Amino acid sequence: MVFLNALTGFALILTIACLHVYFEPTPETPETKPSRRPPSWDLIHPPRDLSEVYGIVKLDELANSTKLVRGLRLGGTLDFNRVDAIHFLGERHSGTNWIFNHLSECFNHTVPMKNKMSRWKHWFQYEESGKVMKNSLVIAQFRDPYDWVSSMFKRPYNVPIHANLSTWREFVNTPWTMPRPKEDAIWEGKEGFVCQNQFRYNEIVPCTDPWPNKSLPYDGLWGGGRQQPPKYELRNDGSGLPYDSLVDLRRDKILNFLGVGGYDNVSALLIVRYEDFVEHGTESLLRAVEAATGKKARCQPYAPRLGVKKKTEKKNDIANRSEFVEWLNGRVDWDVENLIGYGRR
Known part of the structure:
Protein backbone atom coordinates (compact mmCIF):
# COMPACT_ATOMS: atom_id res chain seq x y z
CA MET A 1 0.00 0.00 0.00
CA VAL A 2 1.25 3.41 -0.91
CA PHE A 3 0.26 6.53 0.95
CA LEU A 4 0.77 9.68 -1.08
CA ASN A 5 2.70 12.51 0.54
CA ALA A 6 0.26 15.10 1.91
CA LEU A 7 2.45 17.88 0.50
CA THR A 8 1.86 16.75 -3.04
CA GLY A 9 -1.74 17.83 -2.96
CA PHE A 10 -3.77 15.04 -4.52
CA ALA A 11 -4.15 11.32 -4.76
CA LEU A 12 -3.06 9.93 -8.06
CA ILE A 13 -2.21 6.63 -9.55
CA LEU A 14 -0.26 6.29 -12.78
CA THR A 15 -0.94 2.89 -14.24
CA ILE A 16 -0.77 0.83 -17.33
CA ALA A 17 -1.16 -2.75 -16.22
CA CYS A 18 -3.20 -4.88 -18.57
CA LEU A 19 -6.62 -4.85 -16.92
CA HIS A 20 -8.82 -6.69 -19.39
CA VAL A 21 -10.34 -8.68 -16.55
CA TYR A 22 -11.89 -7.60 -13.28
CA PHE A 23 -9.94 -7.73 -10.07
CA GLU A 24 -10.42 -10.36 -7.38
CA PRO A 25 -9.82 -8.23 -4.26
CA THR A 26 -9.20 -9.93 -0.96
CA PRO A 27 -11.92 -9.65 1.70
CA GLU A 28 -11.90 -6.61 3.93
CA THR A 29 -10.93 -7.22 7.53
CA PRO A 30 -11.81 -5.20 10.66
CA GLU A 31 -8.19 -4.09 10.91
CA THR A 32 -8.26 -2.46 7.45
CA LYS A 33 -11.73 -0.86 7.56
CA PRO A 34 -11.55 2.88 8.29
CA SER A 35 -14.12 3.97 10.84
CA ARG A 36 -14.34 7.54 9.61
CA ARG A 37 -14.06 9.35 6.32
CA PRO A 38 -10.33 9.50 5.64
CA PRO A 39 -8.37 12.70 5.05
CA SER A 40 -8.36 13.75 1.43
CA TRP A 41 -5.42 12.59 -0.68
CA ASP A 42 -4.87 9.31 1.14
CA LEU A 43 -5.35 5.90 -0.39
CA ILE A 44 -7.27 4.07 2.27
CA HIS A 45 -6.30 0.45 2.82
CA PRO A 46 -6.31 -1.02 -0.67
CA PRO A 47 -7.06 -4.76 -0.50
CA ARG A 48 -3.59 -5.63 -1.81
CA ASP A 49 -0.28 -4.02 -2.69
CA LEU A 50 -1.41 -2.02 -5.69
CA SER A 51 2.15 -1.49 -6.86
CA GLU A 52 2.05 -5.08 -8.10
CA VAL A 53 -1.11 -4.36 -10.08
CA TYR A 54 -0.65 -0.82 -11.29
CA GLY A 55 2.98 0.18 -11.01
CA ILE A 56 2.17 3.15 -8.75
CA VAL A 57 4.27 6.28 -9.12
CA LYS A 58 4.26 8.94 -6.40
CA LEU A 59 3.78 12.51 -7.54
CA ASP A 60 7.18 13.60 -6.29
CA GLU A 61 8.76 10.86 -8.42
CA LEU A 62 7.10 11.89 -11.67
CA ALA A 63 9.81 14.35 -12.65
CA ASN A 64 12.36 11.54 -12.55
CA SER A 65 12.08 9.61 -15.81
CA THR A 66 13.81 6.55 -14.34
CA LYS A 67 11.06 6.35 -11.73
CA LEU A 68 8.35 7.00 -14.30
CA VAL A 69 9.29 3.87 -16.21
CA ARG A 70 7.43 1.85 -13.56
CA GLY A 71 4.23 3.51 -14.71
CA LEU A 72 4.54 2.66 -18.39
CA ARG A 73 2.85 -0.06 -20.35
CA LEU A 74 4.50 -3.40 -19.76
CA GLY A 75 7.15 -3.85 -22.40
CA GLY A 76 6.71 -0.31 -23.73
CA THR A 77 8.32 3.10 -23.45
CA LEU A 78 6.64 6.49 -23.17
CA ASP A 79 8.07 8.95 -25.70
CA PHE A 80 7.67 12.36 -24.05
CA ASN A 81 7.59 14.04 -27.46
CA ARG A 82 4.92 11.75 -28.86
CA VAL A 83 1.84 11.99 -26.64
CA ASP A 84 -0.79 12.29 -29.32
CA ALA A 85 -3.83 12.98 -27.14
CA ILE A 86 -5.21 13.25 -23.63
CA HIS A 87 -8.51 11.42 -23.16
CA PHE A 88 -10.64 12.48 -20.19
CA LEU A 89 -13.25 10.23 -18.51
CA GLY A 90 -15.61 10.67 -15.59
CA GLU A 91 -19.17 10.01 -14.49
CA ARG A 92 -21.92 12.61 -14.25
CA HIS A 93 -21.66 14.95 -11.23
CA SER A 94 -17.92 14.33 -10.90
CA GLY A 95 -16.67 17.79 -11.85
CA THR A 96 -15.54 16.67 -15.29
CA ASN A 97 -16.54 19.84 -17.16
CA TRP A 98 -14.62 21.98 -14.70
CA ILE A 99 -11.36 20.03 -14.91
CA PHE A 100 -11.61 19.16 -18.61
CA ASN A 101 -12.01 22.83 -19.54
CA HIS A 102 -9.09 23.71 -17.27
CA LEU A 103 -6.81 21.12 -18.84
CA SER A 104 -7.90 22.18 -22.32
CA GLU A 105 -6.81 25.73 -21.54
CA CYS A 106 -3.51 24.46 -20.18
CA PHE A 107 -2.50 21.81 -22.72
CA ASN A 108 -4.70 21.91 -25.83
CA HIS A 109 -2.13 24.08 -27.61
CA THR A 110 0.25 21.11 -27.84
CA VAL A 111 -1.76 17.98 -27.02
CA PRO A 112 -5.36 17.47 -28.21
CA MET A 113 -7.80 17.13 -25.31
CA LYS A 114 -10.71 14.75 -25.87
CA ASN A 115 -13.61 14.15 -23.49
CA LYS A 116 -14.26 10.69 -24.84
CA MET A 117 -12.56 7.49 -25.92
CA SER A 118 -14.64 4.84 -27.68
CA ARG A 119 -17.70 6.57 -26.19
CA TRP A 120 -18.54 9.86 -24.47
CA LYS A 121 -16.70 10.44 -21.18
CA HIS A 122 -19.59 9.31 -18.93
CA TRP A 123 -20.23 5.90 -20.47
CA PHE A 124 -18.65 2.46 -20.37
CA GLN A 125 -15.66 2.28 -22.69
CA TYR A 126 -14.59 -0.55 -24.96
CA LYS A 134 -1.50 6.16 -30.19
CA ASN A 135 0.56 7.15 -27.16
CA SER A 136 -2.46 8.55 -25.33
CA LEU A 137 -2.64 9.65 -21.72
CA VAL A 138 -6.02 8.88 -20.12
CA ILE A 139 -7.24 10.84 -17.10
CA ALA A 140 -10.13 9.29 -15.16
CA GLN A 141 -11.81 11.49 -12.54
CA ARG A 155 -30.21 15.84 -10.50
CA PRO A 156 -30.65 12.47 -12.18
CA TYR A 157 -29.26 13.06 -15.65
CA ASN A 158 -30.37 10.66 -18.39
CA VAL A 159 -32.59 8.54 -16.12
CA PRO A 160 -36.21 9.81 -16.31
CA ILE A 161 -37.74 6.95 -14.32
CA HIS A 162 -35.50 7.81 -11.39
CA ALA A 163 -36.20 11.52 -11.76
CA ASN A 164 -39.73 10.91 -10.51
CA LEU A 165 -38.73 9.16 -7.28
CA SER A 166 -39.29 11.18 -4.14
CA THR A 167 -36.91 9.57 -1.64
CA TRP A 168 -33.28 8.54 -1.76
CA ARG A 169 -34.25 5.02 -0.64
CA GLU A 170 -36.49 4.61 -3.66
CA PHE A 171 -33.75 6.01 -5.85
CA VAL A 172 -30.99 3.63 -4.78
CA ASN A 173 -33.27 0.57 -4.64
CA THR A 174 -35.00 1.00 -8.00
CA PRO A 175 -33.43 -1.08 -10.79
CA TRP A 176 -31.39 1.00 -13.22
CA THR A 177 -33.63 0.66 -16.27
CA MET A 178 -36.88 1.69 -17.94
CA PRO A 179 -39.37 0.12 -20.38
CA ARG A 180 -38.08 -0.09 -23.93
CA PRO A 181 -39.99 2.08 -26.41
CA LYS A 182 -41.70 0.27 -29.28
CA GLU A 183 -39.21 1.87 -31.66
CA ASP A 184 -36.47 -0.35 -30.19
CA ALA A 185 -38.07 -3.46 -31.69
CA ILE A 186 -36.36 -3.00 -35.06
CA TRP A 187 -32.94 -3.30 -33.39
CA GLU A 188 -33.63 -6.37 -31.25
CA GLY A 189 -31.39 -9.26 -32.21
CA LYS A 190 -29.13 -7.17 -34.44
CA GLU A 191 -25.40 -7.51 -33.98
CA GLY A 192 -22.89 -4.74 -33.44
CA PHE A 193 -23.02 -1.19 -32.14
CA VAL A 194 -26.45 -0.35 -33.56
CA CYS A 195 -27.72 1.80 -30.69
CA GLN A 196 -27.16 5.34 -29.47
CA ASN A 197 -23.64 6.28 -28.37
CA GLN A 198 -22.21 3.17 -30.04
CA PHE A 199 -23.86 0.68 -27.67
CA ARG A 200 -25.06 -2.80 -28.52
CA TYR A 201 -28.74 -3.61 -28.08
CA ASN A 202 -28.12 -5.57 -24.87
CA GLU A 203 -26.04 -2.76 -23.35
CA ILE A 204 -28.45 0.20 -23.15
CA VAL A 205 -32.11 1.24 -22.84
CA PRO A 206 -33.40 2.76 -25.00
CA CYS A 207 -31.49 1.74 -28.10
CA THR A 208 -33.22 4.35 -30.27
CA ASP A 209 -31.72 7.81 -30.60
CA PRO A 210 -33.11 10.43 -30.59
CA TRP A 211 -35.55 9.57 -27.83
CA PRO A 212 -38.95 9.01 -29.48
CA ASN A 213 -41.32 8.98 -26.51
CA LYS A 214 -42.11 12.62 -25.83
CA SER A 215 -44.91 11.67 -23.45
CA LEU A 216 -42.51 10.57 -20.72
CA PRO A 217 -42.03 13.66 -18.52
CA TYR A 218 -38.32 14.25 -18.35
CA ASP A 219 -38.18 17.66 -20.05
CA GLY A 220 -37.44 20.66 -17.88
CA LEU A 221 -36.48 18.69 -14.79
CA TRP A 222 -33.11 20.40 -14.56
CA GLY A 223 -34.09 23.93 -15.52
CA GLY A 224 -32.74 26.21 -18.21
CA GLY A 225 -34.35 24.17 -20.95
CA ARG A 226 -31.72 21.45 -20.54
CA GLN A 227 -32.93 18.08 -21.71
CA GLN A 228 -31.15 14.81 -21.08
CA PRO A 229 -32.44 11.97 -23.28
CA PRO A 230 -32.60 8.61 -21.48
CA LYS A 231 -29.50 6.45 -21.33
CA TYR A 232 -29.78 3.52 -18.94
CA GLU A 233 -26.57 1.53 -19.21
CA LEU A 234 -27.20 -2.17 -18.60
CA ARG A 235 -24.83 -4.58 -16.89
CA ASN A 236 -21.43 -4.43 -18.51
CA ASP A 237 -21.29 -8.18 -19.07
CA GLY A 238 -23.44 -8.59 -22.17
CA SER A 239 -26.32 -10.18 -20.25
CA GLY A 240 -28.82 -7.47 -21.15
CA LEU A 241 -29.91 -7.29 -17.50
CA PRO A 242 -30.26 -4.04 -15.56
CA TYR A 243 -28.24 -3.09 -12.51
CA ASP A 244 -30.13 -3.59 -9.26
CA SER A 245 -28.92 -0.20 -8.05
CA LEU A 246 -26.94 2.83 -9.12
CA VAL A 247 -24.14 1.78 -6.77
CA ASP A 248 -23.65 -1.42 -8.77
CA LEU A 249 -23.30 0.64 -11.93
CA ARG A 250 -20.68 2.75 -10.14
CA ARG A 251 -18.66 -0.33 -9.17
CA ASP A 252 -18.47 -1.57 -12.74
CA LYS A 253 -17.82 1.92 -14.10
CA ILE A 254 -14.80 2.31 -11.82
CA LEU A 255 -13.41 -1.03 -12.97
CA ASN A 256 -14.12 -0.17 -16.58
CA PHE A 257 -12.30 3.16 -16.36
CA LEU A 258 -9.34 1.54 -14.62
CA GLY A 259 -9.32 -1.08 -17.33
CA VAL A 260 -8.62 1.41 -20.13
CA GLY A 261 -5.03 1.45 -18.88
CA GLY A 262 -4.65 -1.87 -20.66
CA TYR A 263 -5.80 -0.63 -24.08
CA ASP A 264 -3.23 -0.91 -26.85
CA ASN A 265 -2.94 2.80 -27.64
CA VAL A 266 -2.89 3.99 -24.01
CA SER A 267 0.56 4.86 -22.65
CA ARG A 273 -10.42 12.80 -7.46
CA TYR A 274 -12.72 15.80 -7.57
CA GLU A 275 -12.48 16.53 -3.84
CA ASP A 276 -8.73 16.89 -4.00
CA PHE A 277 -8.94 19.73 -6.50
CA VAL A 278 -11.60 21.51 -4.44
CA GLU A 279 -9.52 21.28 -1.26
CA GLY A 294 6.69 16.39 -21.46
CA LYS A 295 4.57 19.48 -22.27
CA LYS A 296 4.44 22.69 -20.24
CA ALA A 297 1.07 24.00 -19.10
CA LYS A 311 -21.58 25.00 -0.34
CA THR A 312 -21.51 21.41 -1.57
CA GLU A 313 -21.64 20.02 1.95
CA LYS A 314 -24.68 22.17 2.69
CA LYS A 315 -26.35 21.34 -0.62
CA ASN A 316 -25.71 17.61 -0.29
CA ASP A 317 -27.31 17.33 3.12
CA ILE A 318 -28.55 13.84 2.24
CA ALA A 319 -24.96 12.65 1.97
CA ASN A 320 -24.45 13.36 5.67
CA ARG A 321 -27.62 11.75 7.01
CA SER A 322 -26.81 8.81 9.23
CA GLU A 323 -29.29 6.43 7.58
CA PHE A 324 -27.95 7.29 4.11
CA VAL A 325 -24.34 6.82 5.23
CA GLU A 326 -25.22 3.52 6.90
CA TRP A 327 -26.95 2.23 3.77
CA LEU A 328 -23.97 3.06 1.56
CA ASN A 329 -21.54 1.67 4.12
CA GLY A 330 -23.25 -1.68 3.85
CA ARG A 331 -24.07 -1.68 0.13
CA VAL A 332 -21.12 -0.16 -1.73
CA ASP A 333 -18.27 -2.40 -2.91
CA TRP A 334 -15.52 -0.91 -0.77
CA ASP A 335 -12.79 -3.12 -2.18
CA VAL A 336 -13.34 -1.37 -5.51
CA GLU A 337 -13.70 2.08 -3.91
CA ASN A 338 -10.38 1.52 -2.12
CA LEU A 339 -8.72 1.23 -5.52
CA ILE A 340 -9.42 4.92 -6.17
CA GLY A 341 -8.80 6.10 -2.63
CA TYR A 342 -12.24 6.12 -0.99
CA GLY A 343 -13.28 4.51 2.28
CA ARG A 344 -16.28 4.34 4.58
CA ARG A 345 -17.29 7.43 6.50
Whole structure:
Protein backbone atom coordinates (compact mmCIF):
# COMPACT_ATOMS: atom_id res chain seq x y z
CA MET A 1 0.00 0.00 0.00
CA VAL A 2 1.25 3.41 -0.91
CA PHE A 3 0.26 6.53 0.95
CA LEU A 4 0.77 9.68 -1.08
CA ASN A 5 2.70 12.51 0.54
CA ALA A 6 0.26 15.10 1.91
CA LEU A 7 2.45 17.88 0.50
CA THR A 8 1.86 16.75 -3.04
CA GLY A 9 -1.74 17.83 -2.96
CA PHE A 10 -3.77 15.04 -4.52
CA ALA A 11 -4.15 11.32 -4.76
CA LEU A 12 -3.06 9.93 -8.06
CA ILE A 13 -2.21 6.63 -9.55
CA LEU A 14 -0.26 6.29 -12.78
CA THR A 15 -0.94 2.89 -14.24
CA ILE A 16 -0.77 0.83 -17.33
CA ALA A 17 -1.16 -2.75 -16.22
CA CYS A 18 -3.20 -4.88 -18.57
CA LEU A 19 -6.62 -4.85 -16.92
CA HIS A 20 -8.82 -6.69 -19.39
CA VAL A 21 -10.34 -8.68 -16.55
CA TYR A 22 -11.89 -7.60 -13.28
CA PHE A 23 -9.94 -7.73 -10.07
CA GLU A 24 -10.42 -10.36 -7.38
CA PRO A 25 -9.82 -8.23 -4.26
CA THR A 26 -9.20 -9.93 -0.96
CA PRO A 27 -11.92 -9.65 1.70
CA GLU A 28 -11.90 -6.61 3.93
CA THR A 29 -10.93 -7.22 7.53
CA PRO A 30 -11.81 -5.20 10.66
CA GLU A 31 -8.19 -4.09 10.91
CA THR A 32 -8.26 -2.46 7.45
CA LYS A 33 -11.73 -0.86 7.56
CA PRO A 34 -11.55 2.88 8.29
CA SER A 35 -14.12 3.97 10.84
CA ARG A 36 -14.34 7.54 9.61
CA ARG A 37 -14.06 9.35 6.32
CA PRO A 38 -10.33 9.50 5.64
CA PRO A 39 -8.37 12.70 5.05
CA SER A 40 -8.36 13.75 1.43
CA TRP A 41 -5.42 12.59 -0.68
CA ASP A 42 -4.87 9.31 1.14
CA LEU A 43 -5.35 5.90 -0.39
CA ILE A 44 -7.27 4.07 2.27
CA HIS A 45 -6.30 0.45 2.82
CA PRO A 46 -6.31 -1.02 -0.67
CA PRO A 47 -7.06 -4.76 -0.50
CA ARG A 48 -3.59 -5.63 -1.81
CA ASP A 49 -0.28 -4.02 -2.69
CA LEU A 50 -1.41 -2.02 -5.69
CA SER A 51 2.15 -1.49 -6.86
CA GLU A 52 2.05 -5.08 -8.10
CA VAL A 53 -1.11 -4.36 -10.08
CA TYR A 54 -0.65 -0.82 -11.29
CA GLY A 55 2.98 0.18 -11.01
CA ILE A 56 2.17 3.15 -8.75
CA VAL A 57 4.27 6.28 -9.12
CA LYS A 58 4.26 8.94 -6.40
CA LEU A 59 3.78 12.51 -7.54
CA ASP A 60 7.18 13.60 -6.29
CA GLU A 61 8.76 10.86 -8.42
CA LEU A 62 7.10 11.89 -11.67
CA ALA A 63 9.81 14.35 -12.65
CA ASN A 64 12.36 11.54 -12.55
CA SER A 65 12.08 9.61 -15.81
CA THR A 66 13.81 6.55 -14.34
CA LYS A 67 11.06 6.35 -11.73
CA LEU A 68 8.35 7.00 -14.30
CA VAL A 69 9.29 3.87 -16.21
CA ARG A 70 7.43 1.85 -13.56
CA GLY A 71 4.23 3.51 -14.71
CA LEU A 72 4.54 2.66 -18.39
CA ARG A 73 2.85 -0.06 -20.35
CA LEU A 74 4.50 -3.40 -19.76
CA GLY A 75 7.15 -3.85 -22.40
CA GLY A 76 6.71 -0.31 -23.73
CA THR A 77 8.32 3.10 -23.45
CA LEU A 78 6.64 6.49 -23.17
CA ASP A 79 8.07 8.95 -25.70
CA PHE A 80 7.67 12.36 -24.05
CA ASN A 81 7.59 14.04 -27.46
CA ARG A 82 4.92 11.75 -28.86
CA VAL A 83 1.84 11.99 -26.64
CA ASP A 84 -0.79 12.29 -29.32
CA ALA A 85 -3.83 12.98 -27.14
CA ILE A 86 -5.21 13.25 -23.63
CA HIS A 87 -8.51 11.42 -23.16
CA PHE A 88 -10.64 12.48 -20.19
CA LEU A 89 -13.25 10.23 -18.51
CA GLY A 90 -15.61 10.67 -15.59
CA GLU A 91 -19.17 10.01 -14.49
CA ARG A 92 -21.92 12.61 -14.25
CA HIS A 93 -21.66 14.95 -11.23
CA SER A 94 -17.92 14.33 -10.90
CA GLY A 95 -16.67 17.79 -11.85
CA THR A 96 -15.54 16.67 -15.29
CA ASN A 97 -16.54 19.84 -17.16
CA TRP A 98 -14.62 21.98 -14.70
CA ILE A 99 -11.36 20.03 -14.91
CA PHE A 100 -11.61 19.16 -18.61
CA ASN A 101 -12.01 22.83 -19.54
CA HIS A 102 -9.09 23.71 -17.27
CA LEU A 103 -6.81 21.12 -18.84
CA SER A 104 -7.90 22.18 -22.32
CA GLU A 105 -6.81 25.73 -21.54
CA CYS A 106 -3.51 24.46 -20.18
CA PHE A 107 -2.50 21.81 -22.72
CA ASN A 108 -4.70 21.91 -25.83
CA HIS A 109 -2.13 24.08 -27.61
CA THR A 110 0.25 21.11 -27.84
CA VAL A 111 -1.76 17.98 -27.02
CA PRO A 112 -5.36 17.47 -28.21
CA MET A 113 -7.80 17.13 -25.31
CA LYS A 114 -10.71 14.75 -25.87
CA ASN A 115 -13.61 14.15 -23.49
CA LYS A 116 -14.26 10.69 -24.84
CA MET A 117 -12.56 7.49 -25.92
CA SER A 118 -14.64 4.84 -27.68
CA ARG A 119 -17.70 6.57 -26.19
CA TRP A 120 -18.54 9.86 -24.47
CA LYS A 121 -16.70 10.44 -21.18
CA HIS A 122 -19.59 9.31 -18.93
CA TRP A 123 -20.23 5.90 -20.47
CA PHE A 124 -18.65 2.46 -20.37
CA GLN A 125 -15.66 2.28 -22.69
CA TYR A 126 -14.59 -0.55 -24.96
CA GLU A 127 -11.32 -1.10 -26.78
CA GLU A 128 -11.27 0.08 -30.38
CA SER A 129 -7.87 1.25 -31.54
CA GLY A 130 -9.28 3.53 -34.22
CA LYS A 131 -10.95 5.71 -31.59
CA VAL A 132 -7.94 6.10 -29.31
CA MET A 133 -4.87 7.84 -30.66
CA LYS A 134 -1.50 6.16 -30.19
CA ASN A 135 0.56 7.15 -27.16
CA SER A 136 -2.46 8.55 -25.33
CA LEU A 137 -2.64 9.65 -21.72
CA VAL A 138 -6.02 8.88 -20.12
CA ILE A 139 -7.24 10.84 -17.10
CA ALA A 140 -10.13 9.29 -15.16
CA GLN A 141 -11.81 11.49 -12.54
CA PHE A 142 -13.96 10.24 -9.67
CA ARG A 143 -16.00 11.68 -6.82
CA ASP A 144 -16.70 10.50 -3.28
CA PRO A 145 -19.53 7.90 -3.44
CA TYR A 146 -21.65 9.60 -0.77
CA ASP A 147 -21.69 12.99 -2.50
CA TRP A 148 -21.96 11.42 -5.94
CA VAL A 149 -25.03 9.29 -5.18
CA SER A 150 -26.63 12.27 -3.42
CA SER A 151 -26.02 14.49 -6.44
CA MET A 152 -27.37 11.88 -8.83
CA PHE A 153 -30.53 11.69 -6.71
CA LYS A 154 -31.01 15.44 -6.78
CA ARG A 155 -30.21 15.84 -10.50
CA PRO A 156 -30.65 12.47 -12.18
CA TYR A 157 -29.26 13.06 -15.65
CA ASN A 158 -30.37 10.66 -18.39
CA VAL A 159 -32.59 8.54 -16.12
CA PRO A 160 -36.21 9.81 -16.31
CA ILE A 161 -37.74 6.95 -14.32
CA HIS A 162 -35.50 7.81 -11.39
CA ALA A 163 -36.20 11.52 -11.76
CA ASN A 164 -39.73 10.91 -10.51
CA LEU A 165 -38.73 9.16 -7.28
CA SER A 166 -39.29 11.18 -4.14
CA THR A 167 -36.91 9.57 -1.64
CA TRP A 168 -33.28 8.54 -1.76
CA ARG A 169 -34.25 5.02 -0.64
CA GLU A 170 -36.49 4.61 -3.66
CA PHE A 171 -33.75 6.01 -5.85
CA VAL A 172 -30.99 3.63 -4.78
CA ASN A 173 -33.27 0.57 -4.64
CA THR A 174 -35.00 1.00 -8.00
CA PRO A 175 -33.43 -1.08 -10.79
CA TRP A 176 -31.39 1.00 -13.22
CA THR A 177 -33.63 0.66 -16.27
CA MET A 178 -36.88 1.69 -17.94
CA PRO A 179 -39.37 0.12 -20.38
CA ARG A 180 -38.08 -0.09 -23.93
CA PRO A 181 -39.99 2.08 -26.41
CA LYS A 182 -41.70 0.27 -29.28
CA GLU A 183 -39.21 1.87 -31.66
CA ASP A 184 -36.47 -0.35 -30.19
CA ALA A 185 -38.07 -3.46 -31.69
CA ILE A 186 -36.36 -3.00 -35.06
CA TRP A 187 -32.94 -3.30 -33.39
CA GLU A 188 -33.63 -6.37 -31.25
CA GLY A 189 -31.39 -9.26 -32.21
CA LYS A 190 -29.13 -7.17 -34.44
CA GLU A 191 -25.40 -7.51 -33.98
CA GLY A 192 -22.89 -4.74 -33.44
CA PHE A 193 -23.02 -1.19 -32.14
CA VAL A 194 -26.45 -0.35 -33.56
CA CYS A 195 -27.72 1.80 -30.69
CA GLN A 196 -27.16 5.34 -29.47
CA ASN A 197 -23.64 6.28 -28.37
CA GLN A 198 -22.21 3.17 -30.04
CA PHE A 199 -23.86 0.68 -27.67
CA ARG A 200 -25.06 -2.80 -28.52
CA TYR A 201 -28.74 -3.61 -28.08
CA ASN A 202 -28.12 -5.57 -24.87
CA GLU A 203 -26.04 -2.76 -23.35
CA ILE A 204 -28.45 0.20 -23.15
CA VAL A 205 -32.11 1.24 -22.84
CA PRO A 206 -33.40 2.76 -25.00
CA CYS A 207 -31.49 1.74 -28.10
CA THR A 208 -33.22 4.35 -30.27
CA ASP A 209 -31.72 7.81 -30.60
CA PRO A 210 -33.11 10.43 -30.59
CA TRP A 211 -35.55 9.57 -27.83
CA PRO A 212 -38.95 9.01 -29.48
CA ASN A 213 -41.32 8.98 -26.51
CA LYS A 214 -42.11 12.62 -25.83
CA SER A 215 -44.91 11.67 -23.45
CA LEU A 216 -42.51 10.57 -20.72
CA PRO A 217 -42.03 13.66 -18.52
CA TYR A 218 -38.32 14.25 -18.35
CA ASP A 219 -38.18 17.66 -20.05
CA GLY A 220 -37.44 20.66 -17.88
CA LEU A 221 -36.48 18.69 -14.79
CA TRP A 222 -33.11 20.40 -14.56
CA GLY A 223 -34.09 23.93 -15.52
CA GLY A 224 -32.74 26.21 -18.21
CA GLY A 225 -34.35 24.17 -20.95
CA ARG A 226 -31.72 21.45 -20.54
CA GLN A 227 -32.93 18.08 -21.71
CA GLN A 228 -31.15 14.81 -21.08
CA PRO A 229 -32.44 11.97 -23.28
CA PRO A 230 -32.60 8.61 -21.48
CA LYS A 231 -29.50 6.45 -21.33
CA TYR A 232 -29.78 3.52 -18.94
CA GLU A 233 -26.57 1.53 -19.21
CA LEU A 234 -27.20 -2.17 -18.60
CA ARG A 235 -24.83 -4.58 -16.89
CA ASN A 236 -21.43 -4.43 -18.51
CA ASP A 237 -21.29 -8.18 -19.07
CA GLY A 238 -23.44 -8.59 -22.17
CA SER A 239 -26.32 -10.18 -20.25
CA GLY A 240 -28.82 -7.47 -21.15
CA LEU A 241 -29.91 -7.29 -17.50
CA PRO A 242 -30.26 -4.04 -15.56
CA TYR A 243 -28.24 -3.09 -12.51
CA ASP A 244 -30.13 -3.59 -9.26
CA SER A 245 -28.92 -0.20 -8.05
CA LEU A 246 -26.94 2.83 -9.12
CA VAL A 247 -24.14 1.78 -6.77
CA ASP A 248 -23.65 -1.42 -8.77
CA LEU A 249 -23.30 0.64 -11.93
CA ARG A 250 -20.68 2.75 -10.14
CA ARG A 251 -18.66 -0.33 -9.17
CA ASP A 252 -18.47 -1.57 -12.74
CA LYS A 253 -17.82 1.92 -14.10
CA ILE A 254 -14.80 2.31 -11.82
CA LEU A 255 -13.41 -1.03 -12.97
CA ASN A 256 -14.12 -0.17 -16.58
CA PHE A 257 -12.30 3.16 -16.36
CA LEU A 258 -9.34 1.54 -14.62
CA GLY A 259 -9.32 -1.08 -17.33
CA VAL A 260 -8.62 1.41 -20.13
CA GLY A 261 -5.03 1.45 -18.88
CA GLY A 262 -4.65 -1.87 -20.66
CA TYR A 263 -5.80 -0.63 -24.08
CA ASP A 264 -3.23 -0.91 -26.85
CA ASN A 265 -2.94 2.80 -27.64
CA VAL A 266 -2.89 3.99 -24.01
CA SER A 267 0.56 4.86 -22.65
CA ALA A 268 -0.53 5.92 -19.17
CA LEU A 269 -3.60 6.25 -16.97
CA LEU A 270 -3.92 9.01 -14.38
CA ILE A 271 -6.53 8.58 -11.62
CA VAL A 272 -7.73 11.81 -9.98
CA ARG A 273 -10.42 12.80 -7.46
CA TYR A 274 -12.72 15.80 -7.57
CA GLU A 275 -12.48 16.53 -3.84
CA ASP A 276 -8.73 16.89 -4.00
CA PHE A 277 -8.94 19.73 -6.50
CA VAL A 278 -11.60 21.51 -4.44
CA GLU A 279 -9.52 21.28 -1.26
CA HIS A 280 -6.02 21.76 -2.65
CA GLY A 281 -6.27 23.29 -6.11
CA THR A 282 -4.88 21.91 -9.36
CA GLU A 283 -1.17 22.70 -9.30
CA SER A 284 -0.23 19.09 -8.56
CA LEU A 285 -2.46 17.90 -11.40
CA LEU A 286 -0.75 20.23 -13.87
CA ARG A 287 2.69 19.12 -12.74
CA ALA A 288 1.70 15.47 -13.11
CA VAL A 289 0.38 15.99 -16.64
CA GLU A 290 3.53 17.92 -17.53
CA ALA A 291 5.67 15.06 -16.28
CA ALA A 292 3.63 12.44 -18.12
CA THR A 293 3.51 14.33 -21.42
CA GLY A 294 6.69 16.39 -21.46
CA LYS A 295 4.57 19.48 -22.27
CA LYS A 296 4.44 22.69 -20.24
CA ALA A 297 1.07 24.00 -19.10
CA ARG A 298 0.20 27.44 -20.45
CA CYS A 299 -2.11 28.51 -17.67
CA GLN A 300 -2.28 29.24 -13.97
CA PRO A 301 -3.37 26.45 -11.64
CA TYR A 302 -6.68 26.83 -9.85
CA ALA A 303 -6.53 27.73 -6.19
CA PRO A 304 -8.40 25.66 -3.58
CA ARG A 305 -12.16 26.28 -3.63
CA LEU A 306 -13.04 25.87 0.02
CA GLY A 307 -16.15 27.98 -0.44
CA VAL A 308 -17.38 25.48 -2.99
CA LYS A 309 -16.66 22.68 -0.54
CA LYS A 310 -18.82 24.28 2.16
CA LYS A 311 -21.58 25.00 -0.34
CA THR A 312 -21.51 21.41 -1.57
CA GLU A 313 -21.64 20.02 1.95
CA LYS A 314 -24.68 22.17 2.69
CA LYS A 315 -26.35 21.34 -0.62
CA ASN A 316 -25.71 17.61 -0.29
CA ASP A 317 -27.31 17.33 3.12
CA ILE A 318 -28.55 13.84 2.24
CA ALA A 319 -24.96 12.65 1.97
CA ASN A 320 -24.45 13.36 5.67
CA ARG A 321 -27.62 11.75 7.01
CA SER A 322 -26.81 8.81 9.23
CA GLU A 323 -29.29 6.43 7.58
CA PHE A 324 -27.95 7.29 4.11
CA VAL A 325 -24.34 6.82 5.23
CA GLU A 326 -25.22 3.52 6.90
CA TRP A 327 -26.95 2.23 3.77
CA LEU A 328 -23.97 3.06 1.56
CA ASN A 329 -21.54 1.67 4.12
CA GLY A 330 -23.25 -1.68 3.85
CA ARG A 331 -24.07 -1.68 0.13
CA VAL A 332 -21.12 -0.16 -1.73
CA ASP A 333 -18.27 -2.40 -2.91
CA TRP A 334 -15.52 -0.91 -0.77
CA ASP A 335 -12.79 -3.12 -2.18
CA VAL A 336 -13.34 -1.37 -5.51
CA GLU A 337 -13.70 2.08 -3.91
CA ASN A 338 -10.38 1.52 -2.12
CA LEU A 339 -8.72 1.23 -5.52
CA ILE A 340 -9.42 4.92 -6.17
CA GLY A 341 -8.80 6.10 -2.63
CA TYR A 342 -12.24 6.12 -0.99
CA GLY A 343 -13.28 4.51 2.28
CA ARG A 344 -16.28 4.34 4.58
CA ARG A 345 -17.29 7.43 6.50
